[in-house]
Amino acid sequence: MTDRFEIPARLKTTAMVLILIGVITLLFGAITLMNSHASDHEIMHAERTRFWIVLLHNSVFFLLMCVASIFIQAAASLAQGAWLVAYKRVPEAIGANVWIFGLIAGIVLMCVAFVFNIDGHNPIYHWVHPEGDKILEGKKAFLNPGMFVGFTVVTIALWSYFGKKFQSLSLAQEQAPKNSTKIYWLTIKWSAAFLFVYALTQMSTTPWVWLMSIDAHWYSTMYSWYTFAGAFVAGMSMILLWVVYLKNQGKMDIVNKEHIHDLGKLMFAFSIFWAYVWFDQYMLIWYANIPEETWYFKIRQHGPYSLIWYTTFVINFIMPILILMSRNSKRNYFTVTFMAMTIVFGQWLNFYIMTMPGPLAENWHLSWYEFGIFAGFIGLFILTTAKTLAKNSLIPHNNPMLKEALLHQS
Amino acid sequence: MSVKKFAVATYLDEEVLFPAVKKVRHSGYKMHDVFTPFPVHGLDKEMGLKDTDLHVAGFIYGILGTCTALGFMSWIFLSDWPINFGGKPFFALPAFIPITFELTVLFSAVGMVLTFCYLNQIMPGVKKHVFHPRQTDDTFVLTIEMNDHVTEQEVLDFLKSTGANETYMEVAEEGWWYGRWDKEEDYQKGLVTAHS
Numbered sequence: 001m002t003d004r005f006e007i008p009a010r011l012k013t014t015a016m017v018l019i020l021i022g023v024i025t026l027l028f029g030a031i032t033l034m035n036s037h038a039s040d041h042e043i044m045h046a047e048r049t050r051f052w053i054v055l056l057h058n059s060v061f062f063l064l065m066c067v068a069s070i071f072i073q074a075a076a077s078l079a080q081g082a083w084l085v086a087y088k089r090v091p092e093a094i095g096a097n098v099w100i101f102g103l104i105a106g107i108v109l110m111c112v113a114f115v116f117n118i119d120g121h122n123p124i125y126h127w128v129h130p131e132g133d134k135i136l137e138g139k140k141a142f143l144n145p146g147m148f149v150g151f152t153v154v155t156i157a158l159w160s161y162f163g164k165k166f167q168s169l170s171l172a173q174e175q176a177p178k179n180s181t182k183i184y185w186l187t188i189k190w191s192a193a194f195l196f197v198y199a200l201t202q203m204s205t206t207p208w209v210w211l212m213s214i215d216a217h218w219y220s221t222m223y224s225w226y227t228f229a230g231a232f233v234a235g236m237s238m239i240l241l242w243v244v245y246l247k248n249q250g251k252m253d254i255v256n257k258e259h260i261h262d263l264g265k266l267m268f269a270f271s272i273f274w275a276y277v278w279f280d281q282y283m284l285i286w287y288a289n290i291p292e293e294t295w296y297f298k299i300r301q302h303g304p305y306s307l308i309w310y311t312t313f314v315i316n317f318i319m320p321i322l323i324l325m326s327r328n329s330k331r332n333y334f335t336v337t338f339m340a341m342t343i344v345f346g347q348w349l350n351f352y353i354m355t356m357p358g359p360l361a362e363n364w365h366l367s368w369y370e371f372g373i374f375a376g377f378i379g380l381f382i383l384t385t386a387k388t389l390a391k392n393s394l395i396p397h398n399n400p401m402l403k404e405a406l407l408h409q410s
Numbered sequence: 411m412s413v414k415k416f417a418v419a420t421y422l423d424e425e426v427l428f429p430a431v432k433k434v435r436h437s438g439y440k441m442h443d444v445f446t447p448f449p450v451h452g453l454d455k456e457m458g459l460k461d462t463d464l465h466v467a468g469f470i471y472g473i474l475g476t477c478t479a480l481g482f483m484s485w486i487f488l489s490d491w492p493i494n495f496g497g498k499p500f501f502a503l504p505a506f507i508p509i510t511f512e513l514t515v516l517f518s519a520v521g522m523v524l525t526f527c528y529l530n531q532i533m534p535g536v537k538k539h540v541f542h543p544r545q546t547d548d549t550f551v552l553t554i555e556m557n558d559h560v561t562e563q564e565v566l567d568f569l570k571s572t573g574a575n576e577t578y579m580e581v582a583e584e585g586w587w588y589g590r591w592d593k594e595e596d597y598q599k600g601l602v603t604a605h606s
Contacts, residue, residue: 283504289496327465409451 022376046363068235099160237340264330271320315346475517
């Protein structure tokens with residue numbers, strides 16, 4: 001049975017070790033950072049803040065990246081694209097596990113907003129205690145605890161539900177009578193519904209509530225698109241890494257260079273789209289030159305984050321556009337795998353630059369705690385996806401689009 | 411380009427055409443071209459055509475556009491006519507990017523269209539030999555270029571065996587020309603030599 005995936009012992013060990021690293025880092029961070037008693041008051045606050053903001057950064061990044069898998073399923077089935085069907089099980093498995101990352105992100109977000117507190121003031125979400133701040137008091141209608149909890153719960157619940165729904169629809173197709181297209185059309189309806197949900201959450205409100213409100217005084221209308229572009233390109237890279245991994249295990253023999261080429265194209269195109277939105281957001285603010293907007297970029301571009309800021313641009317735009325431009329490199333397993341890993345790391349850095357400068361300012365770190373938590377999330381991602389993949393056949397045998405997917409030429 | 415002799419075979423269905431193209435390719439005869447009323451997927455691979463290098467041309471045109479835009483704007487704002495826009499630096503790179511982007515797209519798009527036309531020998535007002543009046547209508551046409559090593563009868567018999575509807579010989583100008591359709595007759599009679 002080549003279409004069944006049994007988790008290799010090596011993958012399981014790797015994932016377990018990564019999770020262990022993450023858990024140890026978390027415990028160690030809880031001891032040293034969260035209960036920091038540094039003599040300098042400012043350092044102490046920064047260390048306590050660092051404990052929470054890193055968790056927020058990683059949990060939100062992984063959640064949004066996994067949700068991109070649901071989005072690509074919905075977009076592909078709504079456009080009746082067959083190319084995704086050849087490796088449909090991978091985005092399905094990632095999407096079905098959104099609830100795990102959603103739960104983690106939900107807990108972290110709630111803790112950051114309501115548990116974390118230094119002297120009656122929240123260093124990450126300033127809007128929790130807006131008293132005395134005219135701007136935040138003015139934004140109280142939107143940025144308040146009730147809205148925050150509401151948006152978070154509804155968003156995560158809907159995403160988790162749709163992730164599971166798409167998987168169960170696809171598995172139900174396996175049991176359906178041969179050539180039956182009933183579920184196929186049903187999936188299209190669910191896809192349309194999900195795109196509606198996705199547009200109202202990830203593409204607009206959710207990034208405002210979770211990420212943009214870290215810098216609560218500042219706002220940008222491009223922000224949600226910017227977040228989406230980053231999460232989507234990282235999500236495509238993760239799908240590609242899984243597909244290449246499964247192929248290396250000799251499992252997905254129906255996937256060939258044509259399908260890899262498609263994923264490469266999406267990575268290439270959305271890296272450019274990310275840079276486009278990144279630059280749009282920057283240029284409008286640079287051009288208008290209004291002080292209440294420009295400070296956001298001042299600390300990132302000219303301040304202590306300068307190096308990371310330029311690094312994200314090189315990794316997420318210059319490298320993909322130059323390396324993935326040619327057709328041959330998009331069809332080469334080595335280059336796409338290498339670029340997928342770089343892009344995931346680059347987008348992680350991009351989310352780092354979105355979250356850290358607000359609460360931490362010049363007291364930022366990029367060391368054991370940040371990378372340890374990142375490793376833990378990668379381990380969790382590998383383990384959960386592998387377990388879901390192992391449950392079902394890797395090839396959607398009864399899918400009406402399967403034949404078209406096999407013959408796909410890009 | 412020059413006047414050459416071609417063996418022409420027409421087919422009524424692409425399902426006959428595909429195996430025929432395969433046979434011609436393996437037979438060693440020199441396939442000149444295949445004309446179809448609509449794009450046939452996979453035919454280019456069957457004919458053994460290599461991938462086009464049009465993208466490389468597009469990349470070069472794009473770079474040319476980028477350099478033109480950046481160079482021209484830098485020259486204007488740094489040396490020719492510096493203007494102070496709201497205290498922004500003279501070399502205001504972020505403000506140059508949209509124009510640079512547009513010019514990159516424009517150069518590569520226009521350049522690629524013209525290159526495409528040149529490579530395929532199509533252009534407004536330019537003519538090319540039509541092997542069969544219905545080749546863009548409902549008939550698939552396959553042409554083999556003749557040379558001294560093959561006889562006419564041999565090639566025509568071979569084409570018949572591949573399921574061709576009609577087979578015949580035609581002397582035609584290989585390249586494109588500018589002017590009237592009947593100008594080709596002059597080429598065929600050898601009255602003038604075709605350019606390029």
